[in-house]
Amino acid sequence: MDAALPNPYTPGEVPRVLAGRRTELGRIRDQLGRVGTFGEIGGPMLVFHAPRGLGKTSLLRAAQRDAEESGFVTAWVACSRQRPFLPELVRAVARALERAEVVPADESARWHSRLDRIGLQLGVPGVRVTGEIARTPPAEPTSAAPIAALEDLLHDAATRVRSRGGAGLLVFVDELHAASADDMSVLLNAWQNLAGDREHNPLALVTAGLPVTPEALTRAATFGERSAFVALDVLDEPDARAALVEPARASEVSWTEDALDRIVGEARGYPYFLQLMGSTTWSAAAPGTGDTIGLAEVEAGLPRAGEQLTAMYRARWGAATEKEQAFLSAMAAAGTDNVTRAQIATALGQDTRSISVPRERLIEKGVIEPVGHGLVRFTMPGFGAYVRARTG
Ligand SMILES: Nc1ncnc2c1ncn2[C@@H]1O[C@H](COP(=O)(O)OP(=O)(O)O)[C@@H](O)[C@H]1O
Ligand SMILES: [Mg+2]
Known part of the structure; x- marks a missing residue:
């Protein structure tokens, strides 16, 4: 028997091939084009929202790869209910600049003490900030401090990238719904201010979260609603087929039409289901180079996919x-x-x-x-x- 080829499907992980999502990638590319060409801010904060499993993280990761190839320095943060995200954002930006070797060695000490100061300002918990406070002159210094600190950090980092020949700074914030209202407010206020001085801020902000995200942002700051909200939908049929066909093609394995029909019908465009059923089918088929996957292998794999789904349903119920x-x-x-x-x-x-x-x-x-x-x-x-x- 031939040694089985490695399984190319990725339930729960970033996919090898991102199927579809051309419009969404286009939205991100438009912003990056503006940053790259004019050296100015990409536009309003982009917010992709959808239930879990629809491919938000996958989309952002694909955009990140794209952006790095076109000369952007990228920072990535995932919010969580367990910890404030602004200090993590500072660390992520710092790491990104280090990786890109944007800070010259002789400036490194100064840059780091600056980062420490900013991190400290942003780490201060319990400061309630409202849109009103930010728009009027800083009547309450404690509230304005984290906004100014974040603004400084992003402005500074982006201009450093640009002055060293990079296109600009691209910040990703995943799981944004999990950020506290205060953190969201600081982020929105800082972004609003940076956008007000757009020619001097070569950066873009791309975020993703559950469907509650737009509402949570609007609650955190009235002008949160000026962000660019984009709902991610299920994949349409051609893209769903591509999600199955493309990863196999790399190993010269193909699918019969009826096998594809069966999974596409079962998965209803839901990307996680496509990867899961693709994966269990592949395991059942254990194909070698040049083989074709048929309906029998799909049927053999589906019970395994069902077990996995039941475990997920059980966890949600529990x-x-x-x-x-x-x-x-x-x-x-x-x-x-x-x-x-x-x-x-x-x-x-x-x-x-x-x-x-x-x-x-x-x-x-x-x-x-x-x-x-x-x-x-x-x-x-x-x-x-x-x-x-x-x-x-
Ligand atoms: N466009 C896509 N093409 C192929 N597979 C995808 C696509 N989007 C998501 N997936 C797959 O779906 C699953 C969920 O994706 P993920 O990005 O984690 O979703 P979310 O962040 O919305 O919860 C992963 O297994 C991933 O491999
Ligand atoms: Mg995700």
């Missing part, structure tokens, strides 16, 4: 409180994709106001998402059926 679980059961019992507030309240025998806490918490956890007019739906396909099977 992370929900009793009240949240009751909410989820009521939602699942409706049996439709989109469920109204009233339907859930009626099923629980409560009024619509008393279900708003579990509703908000589940939205924040990314288990459900609002789809307008008081409707919500599950963010992960198949979760409703799992809950019904469990509680029905």
